[in-house]
Amino acid sequence: MDTPATHLIPPAPGPEGRRAVGLLYGLTLAGTLAWLGAIFLAPFLKSRSADTAAAFLYAFFAPLCHQLPARSFAFCGYPLAVCARCLGIYAGFLAGLVLYPSVRGFARLAVPSGRLFLLLSLPIGLDYAGGFVGAWASPMGVRLATGLLWGSLLPFYFLTGLGELALRRAARKGRPARPGAGADKGLVDSGRKNV
Amino acid sequence: MAIMNELPNAPGDRKPEYLGPALIAGGVAGVLTAVPFLSCLCCLWIIGGAVLGARLLSRKTDANLTAGDGAITGALTGIAAAVVVTFLFELTPLGRISTDFFLKVIERWAATSGQTIPQIQDLKQLQTRTGFSLPGMVIDLLLSSAAFALLGVLGGVIGVSLFGRKRPPVFPQPPQGPSDATT
16 A cells, blocks of 8 residues: 555656645635634624624534534534534644645645554544444544544645646646646656655 | 557546546435434545545546546545535435434433533524525535535545555567577
């Protein structure tokens, strides 16, 4: 699973590619802050009797989360728009994003190894499975922590996937349209893993 | 010629068919997201569905898949799941059943724990659907599609990292001519 595919490792993206990945990073960071802000904004608006706006925000997150008050942290006297586990995942995503430039930088795109993914998925998986079969009911702090741990890994997948698409697009703009134009230009290198 | 067709494609020479795997995986994820009780897995069904989409794409494609392939498959899976969820919630009794289920869970928890939940009436008003509304359905669909597509990107790239690796392409050696030693 972790065998490096050396035939897919081209040179690192050039300055234009790094700029594209940096722009994507900035947009993702802004979007994540807005996403987390909306989670806290819903109960805040509810506490200020702005019911319509609060209802819209709660409804936005409803397909993504069960929103059970018993499993959600409260803010301004009302439950957040997502449960503790989901909050952990989104907050972890933000933490991973903050760490991203120092861990990976913008000069290369690579996904984490399968082993690391499985390792960090184990706590949230066990926590969920135990609750599902009724073996235990973990407190909200544990749900938050396991979500945080797992979420911190996710930006490395998200930015790699979208970054590669951005680099493909940059490659297409740089030369006449031809399928896979980025591959031989050293712009598409995210098929590899960081072992 | 037959040998060339059997060879895995080079990364730049193929365009995987994303739609088929994405529709199948999106359908599965959408149904699981809409079913009461199972839906308590939250957004993880969408991410899991996108992983499944990447897995299906990997089985259909001979070439190594890249993270970009996973992102496209995952985004399409998320959109397909959003269509399924919106359809099931708006046009079938599943939405009402799901809402009732969660309200009962909340009320039972409040009764057994001895706590009062002042927001429960608000939740009932918030979550109770008053009937079919086409504009409401379109807005639901657009918002769900955007959110699920982003989650699907995550799942698709994770899926490719787990299942997208194939054996390196082996190119046929040119036929050996007679060596100089024999001449």
